[in-house]
Amino acid sequence: MFVSILQQGDFLIASIHAALDDSELMRFQKDVMAEIANHRAKGVIIDVAALDVLDSFGSWSLRNLVHMARLRGATTVIVGIQPEVAFSIVELGMELDVTTALDLENGLEYLESVTTGHRAGKSMLGVLGSHDT
Amino acid sequence: MISPGDVGGDPLTEEIVELTGLLRRVVGRRVRDREAVDDIVQETLARLLAARTRLDGRAIGPYAIVTARNLVKSQWQRADVGKRHEHRLADTRDPVRPDEPLLEQEEAEAIRIALDRLAPRERDVLVAHVVEGRDTGSLADDLASTPGAVAAQLGRSRAKLRVEYILALEGEPPTRQCRPVLLSLSAGDRRRQGELDAGYHLLDCDFCASMSEPLFDRRAKATADEVRIPVTVDADVVVARQRGREVAVQAGFSATEATVIATAISEISRNIVRFARRGEVTVTILTDDGASGVLVVAQDAGPGIPDIDLALQEGHTTYGGLGLGLPGSRRLMDEFEISSEVGRGTTVTMTKWHRR
Structure with missing residues (x-):
């Protein structure tokens, strides 16, 4: 499988290591939801740095995953969107409407800040360019 | 097998048959294979019986032993010669599989059908070039044409032959569109492919999609x-x-x-x-x-x-x-x-x- 889901304290780090097709993306979605329950995770980082393309289906399934995870009580942040991919998403005219961070490190910082009672929330927003919360 | 019951009556014969045990011991000491021992003993007895009119009673025992020894010796010699010449008998060719002649026959038939479907003129030129080895220049002289035109014609004939050969092996295509599409693919004729919308036909027609693969490869190589x-x-x-x-x-x-x-x-x-x-x-x-x-x-x-x-x-x-x-x-x-x-x-x- 081209994905890994690892536990890091209260958080899960789900990484995609190669281009995924639609059915693999759906399976990834299901696996992450199952792991959230297994580990009682409060936050999830989804690392998409290795995704070559985020087209309408990819964005749609990621957005759904973030919404579903939120309903299960886990805050999710997407990290590692490549500049080219970001450009394509904007060109395609999509509103990804999820919290994002530059990389894994920033993603972890963000999750720590929101799960410990929004202490650093305000200052983080500017740094991370988040449009969630 | 010769046994005492078969040759009863004649006392000399009975004496010979009684030698069986002795002969078996004599031969058995020299030959290990039990079946070979039996064969040699039988052979000795047969020779003794054939010669019994010329033998007197006292000579039978020694004669039998000498005959047996000679037979053993000649058997050894035969085995030795056989071994030395064994390599001459080895057939290094691959054995013919039972389906091979049938497949060859089918192929030959398919090629014959494919050749039949070419126009006579096309076929003659192709055969003259491929089988008789005539070059395009001399063919062009005969046909009052140019070498380039002959070469182009040969290319088209080969393309047609490929299609007809495949169809002869696989059966007639399901639609009237199939043959021209396959021909255009085989010839790599892009203009014709465009006219026929060959790309669409290949998506729509399972038969051509599978048939066109050997023809496809050539085309794919053409454009990088x-x-x-x-x-x-x-x-x-x-x-x-x-x-x-x-x-x-x-x-x-x-x-x-x-x-x-x-x-x-x-x-x-x-x-x-x-x-x-x-x-x-x-x-x-x-x-x-x-x-x-x-x-x-x-x-x-x-x-x-x-x-x-x-x-x-x-x-x-x-x-x-x-x-x-x-x-x-x-x-x-x-x-x-x-x-x-x-x-x-x-x-x-x-x-x-x-x-x-």
């Missing part, structure tokens, strides 16, 4: 700046966009632009998987007056789109997605054209030009 990706399952979408990205980079696009092109390819390939049984994405490098670009053609033999305007409308979705597939691709590319016929299929043609 074009890739053709058959699309039927989810994984093909990823292959199509990855190959498309490679072509875009080859055409001089930046990583960002190549990703935009790959995204558009991903969208339209997904539509093939989702709505059509089988389709094909072709990515070609374009050059025009110093500008370069890529042309992406996605063709399928699916159900077609009843209302193209609706399909191009943003947010219109058939599976609950974002409804951005077609309108998004249109936005990503410079030129976008879609043609669709209900019950026949859909073709999306898009182009992106490289901005310098």
Whole structure:
């Protein structure tokens, strides 16, 4: 499988290591939801740095995953969107409407800040360019 | 076997038969194989019986032993000679498989049928060139033509022969369209392929899709700046966009632009998987007056789109997605054209030009 889901304290780090097709993306979605329950995770980082393309289906399934995870009580942040991919998403005219961070490190910082009672929330927003919360 | 009961009466014969035990011991000491011992003993007895009129009673014992020894010796010699000459008997050729002659016969028959289907003139020229080894120059003199024209004719004849050979082996094609399409593919005749809409026919016709593979290969090699990706399952979408990205980079696009092109390819390939049984994405490098670009053609033999305007409308979705597939691709590319016929299929043609 081209994905890994690892536990890091209260958080899960789900990484995609190669281009995924639609059915693999759906399976990834299901696996992450199952792991959230297994580990009682409060936050999830989804690392998409290795995704070559985020087209309408990819964005749609990621957005759904973030919404579903939120309903299960886990805050999710997407990290590692490549500049080219970001450009394509904007060109395609999509509103990804999820919290994002530059990389894994920033993603972890963000999750720590929101799960410990929004202490650093305000200052983080500017740094991370988040449009969630 | 000679046993006492068979030759009863004659006292000399009985005496010979009684020697069996002695002979068995004599031979047994020299030969290990029990069956060979039996054979030699029998042979000795047969010779003694044949010679019994010339023997007197006292000579029988020694005579029998000498005969047996000689037989053993000659058997050794035979075995030795056999061993030394064994290599001469080895057949180094592969054994003929039982189905081989049948297959050969079928092939020969297929070639004969294929040759029969060529026009007599075509056949004569082809045979003269290939079998009799005549060059195009001398053939051109005979036919009052030029060597170039003869070579072109030979090329067409070979293309036709390939198609007819395959059809002779596989059976007649299901539609009237099949033969001309296969011929145009075999000949690599792009103009004719375009006239016949060969690409569509290959998507629509299972027979030709499987038949054309040996003919396809030649064509694929002919152009390096074009890739053709058959699309039927989810994984093909990823292959199509990855190959498309490679072509875009080859055409001089930046990583960002190549990703935009790959995204558009991903969208339209997904539509093939989702709505059509089988389709094909072709990515070609374009050059025009110093500008370069890529042309992406996605063709399928699916159900077609009843209302193209609706399909191009943003947010219109058939599976609950974002409804951005077609309108998004249109936005990503410079030129976008879609043609669709209900019950026949859909073709999306898009182009992106490289901005310098």
